[in-house]
Amino acid sequence: MKDENNIRHTCISTKKFSHIVCGDNVVCSSFEQDRDQIIEQLPRKNELVRQTEHSTKTAAANIDTIIVVCAVEPEPSLELVDHYIVAAELLAAETIIVINKMDLNNAKSVVSIIKAKYKDLPYPIIETKKNDFSSLDHLANQLKNKTCIFVGQSGVGKSTLINALIPDLNIETQSISDQITQGKHTTSTTTLYDFPHGGELIDSPGVRNFSAPKLNARSIIKGFIEIDKFSRQCKFHDCKHINEPQCAVKLAVDKNIINTERYISYQNMIKPYI
Ligand SMILES: Nc1nc2c(ncn2[C@@H]2O[C@H](COP(=O)(O)OP(=O)(O)O)[C@@H](O)[C@H]2O)c(=O)[nH]1
Ligand SMILES: [Mg+2]
Ligand SMILES: [Zn+2]
DSSP: OBOTTOOBOEEEOOGGGTTOOBTOOEEEEEEETTEEEEEEEOOOSOEEEEEOSSOEEEEEEOOOEEEEEEESSSOOOHHHHHHHHHHHHHTTOEEEEEEEOTTSTTHHHHHHHHHHHHTTSSOOEEEOOTTOHHHHHHHHHHHTTOEEEEEOSTTSSHHHHHHHHSTTOOOOOOOHHHHHHHTSOSOOSOEEEEOTTSOEEEEOTTGGGEEOSSOOHHHHHHHSHHHHHHHTTSSSTTOOSSSOSSOHHHHHHHTTSSOHHHHHHHHHHHGGGO
């Protein structure tokens, strides 16, 4: 745990505070010579929830920026990217899309597909590749003084990027073939790390399954900001933009003002909730 001067303290926690997660802010009092005790948990600005088969668990709190990492390889799932963007919007966190492995052959075509989809949206797209200091510097600057989390498919290079941003860290990276044969993520605990130039990173397991709390039809509409914007012009105030007449969203899709693939992601995401 760190204080306001960024100095680390060892803290003990009673059972009452056992639900505290990475990113939480707490009040401590001194307990023993070199240890503090948590006496209060401060309110969270947001929380990131992980859904497992049987339960939902808070994985992290107080996230400023969600870095959605895609790569030239494995082939990006842009529906998954939309899923993360919805979560980021609902958390009121900033989204940055990273396209990693720009050294690979078909990088240009992957970039143009991703840029075509997101060109009218306010999410920065940063291209990176291993050992390319200028692109990594650019990313580091965007993350300065923020509490960040990296999300994305297995094998896109999240751990590699994190190691590059925090040089002393050396967290485990894994080849794609190892990940497939073992069928799991390399990272297995949730830890908060400091960026060398300010800010921090929360590295969390199973982030593929995370979502913002309270997903429902209304919150999903809010998560697609361009759909939300047009929904105010629909005939019905509770329009779900699927089959309703005089739907301004569908009209905007027909006119190519709203990107069709974004709309398809929206349809697939909202289906279970209507
Ligand atoms: N060619 C290339 N390979 C990379 C790049 N970044 C990471 N990798 C490789 O991709 C594999 C998966 O990386 P890792 O960081 O473990 O991915 P994670 O599952 O998202 O954490 C490893 O073999 C890395 O060496 C890159 O920019 N270019
Ligand atoms: Mg990893
Ligand atoms: Zn509508």
